[in-house]
Amino acid sequence: MLIKECQFCGNTGAHPAAHIFPKSLLGVGPVAFKVYRMAGREPARRSQTGVYDRQLWCNDCELASAKLESYVAPYLQSLDNYKVPWRDPQGHPIEENGRALLWSVREIDAGILHRFVLSLLWRASASQREEVRGFSLGPYQARLREALRSSEANLLDPFPYIFRHEDETNLRAGYVTPFRSRYEGVRFVTLCAGGLAFDVKMSKSPVPEFCRSLICRSEGPVLVLRHSIAETGVGRLMARRFRTGR
Numbered sequence: 307m308l309i310k311e312c313q314f315c316g317n318t319g320a321h322p323a324a325h326i327f328p329k330s331l332l333g334v335g336p337v338a339f340k341v342y343r344m345a346g347r348e349p350a351r352r353s354q355t356g357v358y359d360r361q362l363w364c365n366d367c368e369l370a371s372a373k374l375e376s377y378v379a380p381y382l383q384s385l386d387n388y389k390v391p392w393r394d395p396q397g398h399p400i401e402e403n404g405r406a407l408l409w410s411v412r413e414i415d416a417g418i419l420h421r422f423v424l425s426l427l428w429r430a431s432a433s434q435r436e437e438v439r440g441f442s443l444g445p446y447q448a449r450l451r452e453a454l455r456s457s458e459a460n461l462l463d464p465f466p467y468i469f470r471h472e473d474e475t476n477l478r479a480g481y482v483t484p485f486r487s488r489y490e491g492v493r494f495v496t497l498c499a500g501g502l503a504f505d506v507k508m509s510k511s512p513v514p515e516f517c518r519s520l521i522c523r524s525e526g527p528v529l530v531l532r533h534s535i536a537e538t539g540v541g542r543l544m545a546r547r548f549r550t551g552r
């Protein structure tokens with residue numbers, strides 16, 4: 307245990323191992339998972355237990371974060387069990403070729419999920435771990451920390467997100483180091499964990515028109531968009547590396 311200043315709350319105290327990429331979200335059992343990088347040609351890193359950082363924060367911050375994680379993990383591991391087709395105001399499901407394209411997640415507390423996703427992003431940005439080297443939220447790292455340190459949910463409003471779920475392929479046993487993405491020119495940061503992808507807005511620009519009906523905030527509902535990871539850059543990268551074993 308190291309005694310030093312907590313990067314999140316500033317208190318000094320023992321530093322436990324903070325989860326950067328928790329294995330619990332993947333639900334992959336007793337096998338190693340991989341952390342992929344979108345940029346560069348480095349091989350994926352394997353982890354049996356999750357990726358931890360002992361330099362990041364204090365015991366109180368870890369306990370608070372562990373509470374969020376243990377709350378959301380069962381929902382995210384078994385998302386199909388909680389998804390119900392979303393219906394438009396006329397009561398019609400949103401479908402494509404007869405398959406639901408948009409769901410809501412029943413029961414889950416939208417505020418806790420939002421806080422958890424933002425906390426993971428902050429940790430990935432603040433950590434000096436090798437797996438997240440080169441990833442930074444820049445000026446948004448400090449803003450996000452201030453918002454997360456408050457218990458007021460409306461401070462998280464500037465960071466809404468799009469939640470996507472891949473339910474078809476087996477490309478699930480890994481994380482992708484967060485990377486920058488854009489929707490109609492507006493900056494987002496994308497975090498992929500197994501078949502889950504969270505695109506979090508990191509911009510002063512308003513949410514682009516076309517995704518306003520998909521966007522999630524601390525005030526519910528939690529909406530999930532079906533996507534095919536195989537058709538994305540992340541999917542191609544993961545598929546290639548699965549094939550080559552790198």
Ligand SMILES: [Zn+2]
Pocket residue numbers: 312313314315316317363364365366367368
């Ligand atoms: Zn702390």
